[in-house]
Amino acid sequence: MSIFVDENTKVIVQGLTGNQGRFHGLRNRDYGTKVVAGVTPGKAGTDVEGIPIFDSVKEAAAVTGATASFIVVPPRFAADAIIEAAAAGIAFVVCITEFIPAKDEAMVASVLRRNYPGTRLLGPNCPGIISPGRCNIGITSGDIALAGGPVGIVSRSGTLTYQALYELSQKGVGQTTCVGIGGDPVPGTNFIDCLAAFEADPETKAVLMIGEIGGEEEEKAALFIKEHVSKPVVAYVAGVTAPPGRKMGHAGAIVSGGHGTAQGKMDVLRDAGVVVAVNPTEAGDRMVEIVERL
Template structure:
């Protein structure tokens, strides 16, 4: 099995007629993802290499039965695009857009919780989600992912998402689903959401978790793992040498005082029984040991 998406997921791309939306939407389609529609206001009736384009998400859903949206629009339009998808009843929205103002992210998060609890937002500023051999929504290169499981991956960092997939592929280890949750301060889906889903998935036998400095989501994940997760977890935390007070790449990757340090996160995870490693290659090697021992 997989989490959140499978080979029956029907995807529409908000922004399909733009450069990034077209490029990644067509790559997703070439991978085998069921990309059934595009949405660009004012361009309804056009098509992108056979994919019909609609003016609104509601029209696209009514015509195609799409149940997932891939949002690839500029930052100033992204918040409304996410909410439009939610209002149309889309259960999964994947937003790769980077640079969305934090107050827009907070407003979207609160609105989804209050008015659209049936919609899950993945991102913003994330690489997306891939269930190898089934569905790829976002910007992850499908060729670096080996299907079949038994490992589930969740990562804040896009680059580490790709490395995690490739490290496991080099070792002949398949992945059930890889979820890039993004590095912004207000992600729609967090570590705990993904850990709970992997714990419930019978085909996921072990979990790889890639975190980074900033915030307390890794510490929250550690608490959840200690109480609720029975499967082995391997974790790597990026940013050991990052200086306090300096943003490192992601908007959420900043150490404030004694909070958000890599060391604190590593200690919390280790105390929860997680196999904490020093780099992504070690994560792959430790996972290989775990898989071999199953």
């Protein structure tokens, strides 16, 4: 099985007529994802390589039966696009847009919790989700993923998401689902959401978790793992040498007041029984060792 999406997931691309939307939307379709519609206000009745375009998500979902949306729009439109998808009854929304103002992200999180609890947001500022051989929503290259499991991946870092996939695939270890949750301060889906889903998935036998400095999400995940996860977990935390007080790439990757350090996160993960690696390649090696013993 996979988590959140599968081969039957029907996807709308909000922004399909733009350069990035077209590139990634068609790439997802060519991977085998069921991309059934695009949404661009004012362009209803046109198409992108046979994919029909609608003026609104509500209309697109009603006609196609889509349950997922891939949002590829500029930052100033992203919050409205997420809320539009939720209001249309879309259950799973992937937003890759970067540089969305923090106040907009906080507003979206609040509105989704209050008005649309049935909608799960992945992102913003994330690579998306791939269930190898089944569904790919986002910007991850399907070429580096290997179908068949038994490893689930969840990562805050986009680049390290790709490396984790590549490292495992090169070693012949397949993945059930790889989820890039993004590194912004207000993510829609967090480590715990993914860990709980992997724990419930019978095909996922082990989990590779990639964190980074800043915030307390890894510490919260460690407590959840200790209390609720029975499957082996390997973790790598990026940012060991990052200077305190300086933002490192992601809006959420900042160490402040002695909190959010890589070493602190690594320590609490070890205390929870997680196998902690000191670099991405070692994380892959440790996971291979675990899979060989399953």
